Amino acid sequence: MKRKICILGSTGSIGTQALQVIEEHADLFEAYVLTAGSNSRLLIEQARKFLPCAVVIADESKYDEVKEALADQPIQVYAGDEALCQVVTMEPVDMVLTALVGFSGLKPTISAIKAGKPIALANKETLVVAGELITALCQEYNVPMLPVDSEHSAIFQSLMGEESPIEKIILTASGGPFRKFTLDEMRNVTAAQALKHPNWDMGAKITIDSASMMNKGFEVIEAKWLFDVDADRIQVVVHPQSIVHSAVQFQDGAVKAQLGAPDMRVPIQLAMSYPVRLESSFPRIDWWDMQDLTFERPDMERFPCLAMAYEALRRGGNTACVVNAANEVVNLAFRQDRCGFLQMAEVIQETLVRVPYIKTPSLEDYLETDRVARKVASELL
Numbered sequence: 290m291k292r293k294i295c296i297l298g299s300t301g302s303i304g305t306q307a308l309q310v311i312e313e314h315a316d317l318f319e320a321y322v323l324t325a326g327s328n329s330r331l332l333i334e335q336a337r338k339f340l341p342c343a344v345v346i347a348d349e350s351k352y353d354e355v356k357e358a359l360a361d362q363p364i365q366v367y368a369g370d371e372a373l374c375q376v377v378t379m380e381p382v383d384m385v386l387t388a389l390v391g392f393s394g395l396k397p398t399i400s401a402i403k404a405g406k407p408i409a410l411a412n413k414e415t416l417v418v419a420g421e422l423i424t425a426l427c428q429e430y431n432v433p434m435l436p437v438d439s440e441h442s443a444i445f446q447s448l449m450g451e452e453s454p455i456e457k458i459i460l461t462a463s464g465g466p467f468r469k470f471t472l473d474e475m476r477n478v479t480a481a482q483a484l485k486h487p488n489w490d491m492g493a494k495i496t497i498d499s500a501s502m503m504n505k506g507f508e509v510i511e512a513k514w515l516f517d518v519d520a521d522r523i524q525v526v527v528h529p530q531s532i533v534h535s536a537v538q539f540q541d542g543a544v545k546a547q548l549g550a551p552d553m554r555v556p557i558q559l560a561m562s563y564p565v566r567l568e569s570s571f572p573r574i575d576w577w578d579m580q581d582l583t584f585e586r587p588d589m590e591r592f593p594c595l596a597m598a599y600e601a602l603r604r605g606g607n608t609a610c611v612v613n614a615a616n617e618v619v620n621l622a623f624r625q626d627r628c629g630f631l632q633m634a635e636v637i638q639e640t641l642v643r644v645p646y647i648k649t650p651s652l653e654d655y656l657e658t659d660r661v662a663r664k665v666a667s668e669l670l
């Protein structure tokens with residue numbers, strides 16, 4: 290029987306690659322629900338090709354367009370954020386791939402967990418914002434959460450079959466397009482430069498986060514919640530070639546790492562097929578032509594966003610929620626030429642100072658923290 294997949298964010302980078310996996314293994318997977326934020330054109334195109342049971346367009350102003358375009362198909366069409374929370378609970382759904390961007394993934398993920406649906410997690414911000422809440426819910430509802438991020442998938446794979454305690458997690462980072470830039474050189478970089486990632490083909494928001502190393506900071510927080518390891522045992526290592534996707538060091542000093550070509554379809558497919566590994570047509574490593582593998586220490590002074598993420602993890606409470614909200618504001622502002630590259634970290638830091646700290650936040654506290662932090666960050670621009 291085919292595994293029915295609900296893809297939250299099917300028109301984004303992860304979503305489109307997930308559909309490639311489904312297409313390659315059409316005998317094993319079915320795109321049961323597809324959702325998009327505002328890209329109605331691509332959602333319509335995907336729906337006509339994959340014929341899901343339902344689609345959701347979060348932008349309610351696009352509902353009539355999608356409804357009319359799919360009127361000749363037996364596809365249910367919904368709109369709005371609440372619809373996202375409802376479709377993940379549909380009884381036939383076997384797995385929810387959360388590939389929404391940013392804070393928007395939190396509430397639908399919670400709904401999916403409460404409905405007992407296994408989660409393939411590509412929306413790292415869900416754990417960044419509310420990791421303690423989400424992990425508690427997964428335990429309460431006995432729901433597995435399988436990582437889709439290449440680094441966390443690598444850690445997950447390195448832990449397969451292991452019962453030994455983790456001594457350290459080694460989280461690799463490409464270093465982004467500005468790895469060798471001085472602070473003065475970074476002062477005037479443009480969004481167009483930042484969007485040219487040296488190794489990965491990703492969406493705009495995450496590509497900017499990679500350039501600032503905020504994405505790696507978020508992955509540190511994500512690793513803490515996925516693998517129950519504190520900040521002092523998560524080491525970020527800059528690895529420009531993006532061949533070693535991450536590693537685990539055990540108490541005897543042994544290190545297990547997962548290597549592969551930089552292709553997100555590999556961790557997407559594993560999350561969807563786990564515990565089975567499926568054949569694929571994806572690129573392989575050419576061992577004879579492979580360039581040297583190099584490793585460097587990250588520079589926290591040139592990339593303060595990484596340091597802020599560690600600080601947020603150690604402080605706990607709603608701190609990471611503030612960082613995420615402010616980062617979403619400045620990330621968009623940078624892409625719209627309303628904020629300088631180095632100014633992004635300055636705004637996030639000042640937002641942390643101004644937003645009240647909550648030691649043990651509820652879901653309502655997280656939602657209010659997100660609202661307030663966005664307002665503060667916007668006013669600082």
